[in-house]
Amino acid sequence: MERVPFRYIVPLALLALCGAAWLWDPTRWLLWLLVPATLLAIWDFFQQDHTLRRNYPLIARIRWLMEDLRPFAQSYIVESDLEGRPFSHQARALIYARAKGDLDSHPMGTELDVYSDEYEWLSHSIAPKEDAPDHWRVSIGEGSCAKPYSSALLNISAMSFGSLSGKAIQALNAGAAMGGFAHNTGEGSISKYHRSHGGDLIWELGSGYFGARKPDGSFDPDQFRDRAGDEQVKMIELKLSQGAKPGHGGVLPGKKVTQEIAEARGVPVGDTVVSPAAHPAFATPVEMLEFLAELRDLSGGKPIGIKLCVGQPHELFAIGKAMIETGLHPDFITVDGAEGGTGAAPLELSNSVGMPLREGQIMVRNMLVGLNLKDRVKIAASGKIHSGAQMAKAFALGADWCNAARPFMFALGCVQSMNCHKGTCPTGVATQDAWRQRGLVVEDKGPRVARFQRQTVHSLREIVVAMGLSSPWEISPHDMRERLNGARSDAIDRIYTFLEPGELLENAEATPYARHWSAARADTFRRV
DSSP: OOOOOHHHHHHHHHHHHHHHHHHSGGGGGGHHHHHHHHHHHHHHHHOOSOHHHHHSTTTTHHHHHHHHHHHHHIIIIIOOTTOOSSSOHHHHHHHHHHHHTOOOOOSSSOOSOTTSTTOEEEOOOSSOOTTSOSOOOEEESTTTOSSOEEEOSEEEOOOOBTTBOHHHHHHHHHHHHHHTOOEEOOTTOOOTTTTSSOOOEEEEEOTTOTTSBOTTSOBOHHHHHHHHTSTTEEEEEEESOOSSSTTOOEEEOGGGOOHHHHHHHTOOTTOOEEEOSSOTTOSSHHHHHHHHHHHHHHTTSOOEEEEEOOOOHHHHHHHHHHHHHHOOOOSEEEEEOTTOOSSOOOHHHHHHSSOOHHHHHHHHHHHHHHTTOTTTSEEEEESSOOSHHHHHHHHHTTOSEEEESHHHHHHHTOOOOSOGGGTOOTTSSSOOOHHHHTTOOHHHHHHHHHHHHHHHHHHHHHHHHHTTOSSGGGOOGGGEEEESSSSOEEEHHHHSOOOOTTHHHHHGGGSTTHHHHHTOBTTBSSOO
16 A cells, blocks of 8 residues: 655644544643644645755744744854854854953863964063053154045944944944944945944945935035035945945945935935946046045045955956056055955855955055055955954054954954844844844943943054054064965065065065066056
């Protein structure tokens, strides 16, 4: 006799249990559980959308439940302290401790294998510099701007209202105001939540020109002048690309364009909005620099910079050549690593496109140093920076300050549930649902943001002191060592190339960038 298919067993068994419970009075209360389960099993039995549920009614739903719980179970039960991506449990625990003001020390030494490539180190001194300043700030735009900005060494990186909740933006801005550091708006422009506590703002202007756009999506200088002139706006950052999805535009579906988002971005409520992959305001390196100069004038002389994840090297050198030929230059360049990204992005772009922060930062540093421009153009490093040690390493590679995004999300309470793109963030950080935001109390989270920033910068000072230096800008590539294998290590400047001042101007053909330099031209981003 042919065996009864499994798909018949569960519905029939549940029906039998329902009948038994109905007939035997003491178990009749079970019907409250059995009837809904039976109806669900019958629905699964007849539906045609999901094979597993059709073949294994009700039971197959356990798989969906496990899929939903997997990120949480993996994070809290399966992973070790050093595992977990994009941020390990140890990294998250450090951020939480500093945000709360808890003890952030670690017992029993490092858990890293110091003879593997996961360990790299900064060289300390026998004579620590205990009289080093308590804190530092960096001046951006000095000598080229009417309103240069004195920046903290760790600022909040670009995160838009829309990708983050209104309460999250309020808490970030409250923390920035308390700690005296800057809050980047992200390309979604300046919302009322960014203005809520008066914290310094860096206005990021993307290819959609939100907050300064005409109805056709082109740049509107009048709107830009009005917004950029606000005293709370300290700098403007033109986004060319971002680490999460370099070279990729974006589409904001009309159903997500609420009244608040429409007000912030300057677009009609309910209309689908497109951010093109390329900027429509310019097409060549020279035109880009001219556009930056226009933005500086319209803003009343505030520092203007660009943000990019390095891709084609010749394009970076084309920008450098344009600076030399025109005498124009940005006040800063924010280097975003391919490991960066707070929002959702196509997996292929996240995993396979874009240069990591270290290589990208070294290339930008070499371009500026090789053209004798480093004293006029500052570098900001952005890409998974969450600790004083990572800041120190970024300074060793030429950074003037650092930005962080996801670490500040952790300071707000983010648990890395990986639901940012679904609008179902359980902590109210990356969602627009009002009831999910209820748990995020601005008055509590703002101070946590400020504490995390303060403690992280303090840990940078402790490292600078231990290295016998007076400031983080004195950290050099030879102060940082990296493993080549289990038996050998070397200083970073022996592994990567670091150009001398003016080397590209004097003898570019002798550098490792010769083919990229020769392929670059100031009047085009194309390879020539």
